[in-house]
Amino acid sequence: MTGALAALPLLPMLGGCGARRADALTIWAMGNEGTILPVLLDRLALPASLPRVEVQPLPWSAAHEKLLTGFAGGSLPAIGQVGNSWIAEMAAIGAIVPLPAPAAALLDDQFAAVVETNRIAGTAWAVPWYVDTRLQFYRKDMFARAGYAAPPLAWAEWKQALHRVKALAGPGNYAVLLPLNEFEQLLTIALSAGARLLRDKDARGAFSDPEFKAALAFYKSLFDEKLAPLATAAQISNIWNEFAKGYFSIFTSGPWTIGDMKSRLAPDMQGKWGTAPNPGPGGIGSAAPGGSSLVVFANHADSTAAWDIVARLLAPNAQLELHRLTGNLPARRSVWRAAGLASDPIVAPFATQLDRATALPKVPEWERIVTEMQVVAERMVRGEFGVDAAAREIDRRADRLLEKRRWMLDRGRAL
């Protein structure tokens, strides 16, 4: 009891935890963007008529949990940066509000596939802020020695080129890295093959479709023909080193890798790598659109001011400044031209790929489904399943995860 009494003088401090300054607008931003957003806001010099903006940075690794617990505890801020793959979930639980009519213009000169990612049941819920996607990083010198200026874009020729590169790389080395614990590579192949992934209003798996089976078979053949090592990402201790040593000559990654390539590869490697769009069955393939969007959370009193701030962060000069500060690829096409990105040989393929990107299924269960897909695919590659059995198994797991969604749809409760 005396302990409790001693703590009494601390009570006023507790009061301070609850009430933030009512006139300030809070933005949650993740990782690198959380660090630079205050600088960006300073440079934008918002007019005094707008509320003061406070930035709370979150680490990416804890962001998803924070968003959900923030929703459960009713302590979400006004504006948030949300990974594009989480928007379906945020919309499904009613944590965010759809774009008001005036904000729709912000989507005009953006990449169609990215905008489509944020459109759920016909309504746009978020404004893409910066974009990314995954494509091939390849060794120019290896492909030149094999007789190619760049990796071919049709599957058959692409694979033939890989066989030649592997022969050049010598025993013990491979042509392409497809880490067995990462789903992105198989997903890219499946999207390139035109697989729809889910069916029946996204309430059942469509992994037994011929398109997805073709993708699975192609993925498996790359391991069976020893073009890709049977390795997880954890077994590749230093991807830059291995890439430079020729352990593999292609790997799939996003624009965040460009800076790493420039800083981590030795100077004599610098002219020897390039980026190229993904291959597909009969030509250039597809990819999943990524990046982050800005959302306005529900139950926020002053959502007009919040959307005003979002609009200002999407203005061309703000997008250009964001690109300069972080290297992130801007969401608006006009800014690509202004920043000279369209003519940069390393960055330009990302625009090409984003034009041919395909939006992923927009259900909260998607991330878990795709994780299960990779678990089964890894077992298939290691010989536990054939292609047909693996497709059936992925369908079975997806259907089980989507059971609640079907129940919700039957009652008209799901988006």
Place this chain on the structure above:
Amino acid sequence: MTGVGRPGEARAGWAMSAPALAAILAFFVVPAIGSLFLSFTDFDIYALADLDNLRFVGFQNYERLVANPLFWKAMTNSLLFVAIGTPFIVALSLFAALLINSRWLKWRPVWRVALFAPYVTTLVATAVVWRYLLHTRYGLVNYLLSLVGIAPVDWLGSPTASLPAILIFVGWKTFGYSMIIFLAALQTVPRELDEAARIDGAGWFTRLRHVTLPAIAPTVLLVSVLTVAAMFQLFAEPYVMTQGGPAQSTVTILYFMYEEGFKWWNLGSGAAVAFLLFLCILAVTLVQLRLARRSGAI
């Protein structure tokens, strides 16, 4: 104690234990019953948005867990931590306690503080230091191993070395607490017994085996029960050091529960894991108690 005491005494007893009982009821019994109830529902993000979306699913969460290979992987990892970690930590802390308790040791308080320090240091700070110590290329551990000609071990990157690496870290971090308990017990062992045995010609190990250990047997039991419970509940160490990897080799049962509950937001399924974990710890503790009773430790 006559047992029947005066009613006034009983009232006073209840009054004095009421605050503690209330706290146990509010913070342990009620949440435990709540999570048992939760484990029979499919509480997920849909239910988070609207409680009408909550369904009572009976034993479905449990059936799915039993059919989930990752659950068994986590269970195996946790049992490995218990089976290897418990004897390791009990032996380590007993050894440290014997060392500090021995009469020829100078500067005893300094040793006591030094050995107890890891237990009270912040976990995240020590994990950062240990990540450097265990680094494959420039870690101190691999450097010491290289002096005796052992090739570098990828401690936190290889699925076979990660579990021992976490165990070494956990052992170092927690043995201080058990050491203090052992030290308190060792100081109650009468010196006369030890000296009598020495005069009879018993060596160091014989005296440990036949004089010291029987005298502190109840403490060994207590420490091993505490350590088993702690090993089952291992979470922060793998979370900070390896995030459950590589190849899910350090996913413990609690880590699995955390992912079910707060990564995938399947609180129903997470609660089912929690309840199974509770049953496991209860079973192991009952077995330990029975063994101890049979051997006369309590």
